[in-house]
Amino acid sequence: MDKIVIKGGNPLFGDVHVSGAKNAALPVLASALLTSGENTFHNIPDLVDIKTIKKLLISMGVQIEGNETCKVSAEKITSCDAPYDLVKTMRASILVLGPLVARMGVARVSLPGGCAIGARPVNLHIKALQDMGAHVELHNGYIEAKAKRLKGADIYFDIQTVTGTENIMMAATLAHGTTVLNNAAREPEIVNLAEVLKSMGAKISGAGTDVITITGVTSLQPVEATIIPDRIEAGTFMIAAGMTRGEINVMGCNPQHLEALINKLRDTGMKITAIAGGLKVSAGKKIHSVDLKTLPHPGFPTDLQAQMMAYLSIASGLSVIAETVFENRFMHVSELMRMGADILIQGGSAVVRGVPALHGAQTMATDLRASASLILAALVAEGTTEISRVYHIDRGYQGIEKKFSALGADIKRMAQ
Ligand code: UD1
Numbered sequence: 001m002d003k004i005v006i007k008g009g010n011p012l013f014g015d016v017h018v019s020g021a022k023n024a025a026l027p028v029l030a031s032a033l034l035t036s037g038e039n040t041f042h043n044i045p046d047l048v049d050i051k052t053i054k055k056l057l058i059s060m061g062v063q064i065e066g067n068e069t070c071k072v073s074a075e076k077i078t079s080c081d082a083p084y085d086l087v088k089t090m091r092a093s094i095l096v097l098g099p100l101v102a103r104m105g106v107a108r109v110s111l112p113g114g115c116a117i118g119a120r121p122v123n124l125h126i127k128a129l130q131d132m133g134a135h136v137e138l139h140n141g142y143i144e145a146k147a148k149r150l151k152g153a154d155i156y157f158d159i160q161t162v163t164g165t166e167n168i169m170m171a172a173t174l175a176h177g178t179t180v181l182n183n184a185a186r187e188p189e190i191v192n193l194a195e196v197l198k199s200m201g202a203k204i205s206g207a208g209t210d211v212i213t214i215t216g217v218t219s220l221q222p223v224e225a226t227i228i229p230d231r232i233e234a235g236t237f238m239i240a241a242g243m244t245r246g247e248i249n250v251m252g253c254n255p256q257h258l259e260a261l262i263n264k265l266r267d268t269g270m271k272i273t274a275i276a277g278g279l280k281v282s283a284g285k286k287i288h289s290v291d292l293k294t295l296p297h298p299g300f301p302t303d304l305q306a307q308m309m310a311y312l313s314i315a316s317g318l319s320v321i322a323e324t325v326f327e328n329r330f331m332h333v334s335e336l337m338r339m340g341a342d343i344l345i346q347g348g349s350a351v352v353r354g355v356p357a358l359h360g361a362q363t364m365a366t367d368l369r370a371s372a373s374l375i376l377a378a379l380v381a382e383g384t385t386e387i388s389r390v391y392h393i394d395r396g397y398q399g400i401e402k403k404f405s406a407l408g409a410d411i412k413r414m415a416q
Contacts, residue, residue: 002385004401006378007410008360012246014407018234018278019045019067019398020227020254022188026092027166028227029053032062032072033088033099034173037222044070044227044239052090056082060096063137071183073222077104080134084110086234090395094122095163097252098171100133103146109143120326128155128168132175149403152177152216156244160185160296165212170180172214173202182211187297188257192228199223227289231257233397234279238262238319240404242270243311244379248407252280259299264292264308268315289317289354294325306332313341314380315354322349332370339377339385342358360385372397379409388416 020043025076030053032039042049046067048357054064061078064073070331087093087110100107112122126136126143132155134147152175155168170193174178184190185207194207200220206212227349234253242265243249253276255262261278262272267402269284291319294302302325313320313336323329330350338361360383365371371393378385385395393400401411 001390001411001416003416004375004390004393005412005414006375006379006385006387008358008383008385010244010379010408010410011238012244012248012379012404012407012409015249015251016237016403016407017251018237018316019133021045021189021192021230022049022172022396023162023187023327024133024192025050026053026093027189027193028161028225029057029072029082030095030099030269031170031196031200031369032057033060033074033077033096034170035101035220036075038071038073038087038262039074039222040225041070041090042068042224044068045230045398046363047398048391049092052086053093056093056096058087059083062178064237064412065106067252075158076348080104080107082107082109087112091120092163094125095167097125097143097145098129098167101129101147102150102171102174105146105148107143107145110242111138111141111143112181122164123165124157124159124161124164128157128164131155132171135258148176150216152179154180154377155182157181157183159244160210162187162190163294165190165381169204169212169214170197170332172216174218175205175214175216178213178215181214181397182210184210184212186210186295188231188254189230196223197224199225202291229253232301232369234258234401235301235304236307236397238265238279239280239311240376242283242380243289243314243376245278245283246407247282249275249278255279255307261304262391264300265288268311278336287311287354289319289352293322296325302326303369305329305416306369309350309352309371310336310376312352313343313355313377314358315352317354319352320349321352325349330332332373333364335366335370336372336377338363339381341377341401358380359383362386363388365389368392368396375400376405379404
């Protein structure tokens with residue numbers, strides 16, 4: 001198992017190029033199950049989670065070639081099973097449920113179970129499929145869903161769910177009649193998926209708003225499509241610029257996807273300007289404390305909460321961070337405190353008192369975004385920090401040590 005070793009103190013300068021969005025690539029790859037010809041997807045990031053979904057699709061008989069440009073052909077589906085071993089390593093495996101029921105009339109997908117950031121149930125995915133006429137049973141930890149042909153329905157999501165919206169949007173493309181998703185999630189990755197489905201021939205309107213209407217068709221055609229840039233990766237580098245007192249050009253990002261973060265970072269004193277092909281991001285004279293609350297898009301993304309907490313741990317003054325999307329997403333707090341941060345958790349909020357400096361320590365990554373926050377903290381800490389369990393970061397950041405190293409960080413990956 002690898003560890004990352006960082007000697008803190010170098011301000012970061014230069015250009016970094018953002019990879020394709022993990023959370024868009026995952027549903028887009030799953031959407032290939034809806035068509036029987038060869039799809040070509042560009043800008044697929046090289047990540048462990050992408051390898052996991054490819055493995056899952058291949059186990060179902062899907063043919064896949066290539067990496068950044070990926071050809072995916074689901075001519076024949078030989079298995080409609082998503083086994084526990086794959087689903088437990090990546091909850092997003094649930095994204096095969098909707099397409100399989102829609103195309104094959106049957107799916108058997110392991111229930112994901114708990115994870116480090118909370119219970120994360122999939123009850124809303126299941127309820128929506130039942131509303132569309134599927135017969136769903138839970139057996140031995142598996143969701144078993146059957147439907148000759150799904151029927152269009154009015155769906156009300158109690159909570160905005162990203163993969164729930166994607167799963168049911170995919171299922172509805174081949175259903176009989178019209179499906180309306182009310183209180184749908186509005187993330188840019190959902191819009192990317194909807195555009196891909198539309199070019200396959202799906203009839204979808206309203207993606208990007210909280211009401212999405214899908215009128216089912218009898219079949220979809222294969223497509224050539226491109227994945228949007230990863231806004232969470234872009235945001236992590238933007239925060240790194242402010243935190244290390246540097247100046248970074250974050251190239252290839254879409255500023256419209258980053259508005260909540262841009263506003264918050266400006267409030268902390270950072271300068272952010274649009275340049276051709278990206279954003280120029282510079283540290284301010286001082287890091288001002290700010291309060292923030294995570295919310296579904298277009299609110300502040302929960303996937304940047306941990307990184308923002310690392311940043312605010314060296315701000316002047318007191319910041320309150322409220323996490324409202326997941327109930328247990330403060331696993332990084334104890335590790336940041338081992339590096340000298342002063343953070344108090346009160347219910348769903350963290351009170352962060354800025355300290356003048358963080359100190360290097362031995363730390364452990366607990367989940368994907370928590371590990372990004374430890375890297376950021378380590379980049380400014382006095383001395384050396386070791387981060388173990390790096391596999392968490394490889395799930396969602398492509399070549400992270402190479403990208404930070406090219407910006408001037410003293411960062412190495414070492415075998416443990
Ligand atoms: C997706 C993202 C993840 C991000 C999250 C929130 C992917 C692959 N992952 O995860 O990076 O952190 O959105 O932006 O895109 N919920 C239920 N019942 C359900 C479904 C969800 O109660 O059936 C709850 C969850 O426990 C959570 C909230 O709804 O509290 C939002 O979760 P959701 O949007 O579904 O997260 P994911 O799609 O799993």
